[in-house]
Amino acid sequence: xxxxxxxxxxxxxxxxxxxxxxxxxxxxxxxxxxxxxxxxxxxxxxxxxxxxxxxxxxxxxxxxxxxxxxxxxxxxxxxxxxxxxxxxxxxxxxxxxxxxxxxxxxxxxxxxxxxxxxxxxxxxxxxxxxxxxxxxxxxxxxxxxxxxxxxxxxxxxxxxxxxxxxxxxxxxxxxxxxxxxxxxxxxxxxxxxxxxxxxxxxxx
Amino acid sequence: xxxxxxxxxxxxxxxxxxxxxxxxxxxxxxxxxxxxxxxxxxxxxxxxxxxxxxxxxxxxxxxxxxxxxxxxxxxxxxxxxxxxxxxxxxxxxxxxxxxxxxxxxxxxxxxxxxxxxxxxxxxxxxxxxxxxxxxxxxxxxxxxxxxxxxxxxxxxxxxxxxxxxxxxxxxxxxxxxxxxxxxxxxxxxxxx
Numbered sequence: 239x240x241x242x243x244x245x246x247x248x249x250x251x252x253x254x255x256x257x258x259x260x261x262x263x264x265x266x267x268x269x270x271x272x273x274x275x276x277x278x279x280x281x282x283x284x285x286x287x288x289x290x291x292x293x294x295x296x297x298x299x300x301x302x303x304x305x306x307x308x309x310x311x312x313x314x315x316x317x318x319x320x321x322x323x324x325x326x327x328x329x330x331x332x333x334x335x336x337x338x339x340x341x342x343x344x345x346x347x348x349x350x351x352x353x354x355x356x357x358x359x360x361x362x363x364x365x366x367x368x369x370x371x372x373x374x375x376x377x378x379x380x381x382x383x384x385x386x387x388x389x390x391x392x393x394x395x396x397x398x399x400x401x402x403x404x405x406x407x408x409x410x411x412x413x414x415x416x417x418x419x420x421x422x423x424x425x426x427x428x429x430x431x432x433x434x435x436x437x438x439x440x441x442x
Numbered sequence: 443x444x445x446x447x448x449x450x451x452x453x454x455x456x457x458x459x460x461x462x463x464x465x466x467x468x469x470x471x472x473x474x475x476x477x478x479x480x481x482x483x484x485x486x487x488x489x490x491x492x493x494x495x496x497x498x499x500x501x502x503x504x505x506x507x508x509x510x511x512x513x514x515x516x517x518x519x520x521x522x523x524x525x526x527x528x529x530x531x532x533x534x535x536x537x538x539x540x541x542x543x544x545x546x547x548x549x550x551x552x553x554x555x556x557x558x559x560x561x562x563x564x565x566x567x568x569x570x571x572x573x574x575x576x577x578x579x580x581x582x583x584x585x586x587x588x589x590x591x592x593x594x595x596x597x598x599x600x601x602x603x604x605x606x607x608x609x610x611x612x613x614x615x616x617x618x619x620x621x622x623x624x625x626x627x628x629x630x631x632x633x634x
Contacts, residue, residue, distance in 0.1 A: 285497075288464070317526040323545075
């Protein structure tokens, strides 16, 4: 593939430890075996991503998934995460911008997990909302409303626990550390992400 | 008895891509027909596992017709793998798979069973003659739908050593399960 070779020849200098990974990445991308996670991951968009992953898996060769942006759709994100996890092909994840909590979770299903130098991880979701809910609930007059909100809060805690478990599984932090970070909305820079094991390598 | 998650995961990973089938979300009768045909074709090729990736939602009747195919004798063993949050038809279709697997992030809400629980209870609580009479009294379409649902419900009931009436009471009290709860309640063999 001439274009690919020319691109490699003209590539900016990279460290020797990154070269094989970078070459493999370019090879996969130039072979048309990459896809980009839509910035707004709706149920429909997740379905398209899953179908495309399934199609690309037919050859058994590696796939590159560019992950970026954020989504508020927990179910869609976890479906994509699971489809990568249970897939038959290795999927390289590349974080290309600021990722939110759910897109960071999707990246964790990939092997390896790479991040562009300018990317970051804004882990924030539901902590403030959860606190507000607990504070607000006793003041509600309707028993049904109180029950509904408490049930929603219980569901949020469950999801928070699942997210913490996923992030802890491949990093150096515990699930409790991660839930605390998500609850307080603490962001993670790319260097820190590498240090704590949220990603495997930074690519320039 | 729940299956060993590590063994189940290894079995899933061992399924080649050519024996993996993806059901699209909100799948229709056409989708069910296509996947059902693929299941029969793959069964003719080999008796090795087929992995069926189940979506969160689908048309109930389409799910039931696919369930009929999966329940046919001679069909290769299907591993049903359910990801996401699934209501109604998917938990039921899962019961037709030889190995019923949930992602540990999945949730189940098998609410549709409420509509037919009385008939289901009749089908499996009386003697065979009574069951036959009950079946005859049912409209053909309702029969197909109810029979499948009842069979599936009975499978769950068997798994927890409960009859369908007791199971219905359990569902009334708790219609929504996390993956771990669903395995404990007999709705799946493993969560991975």
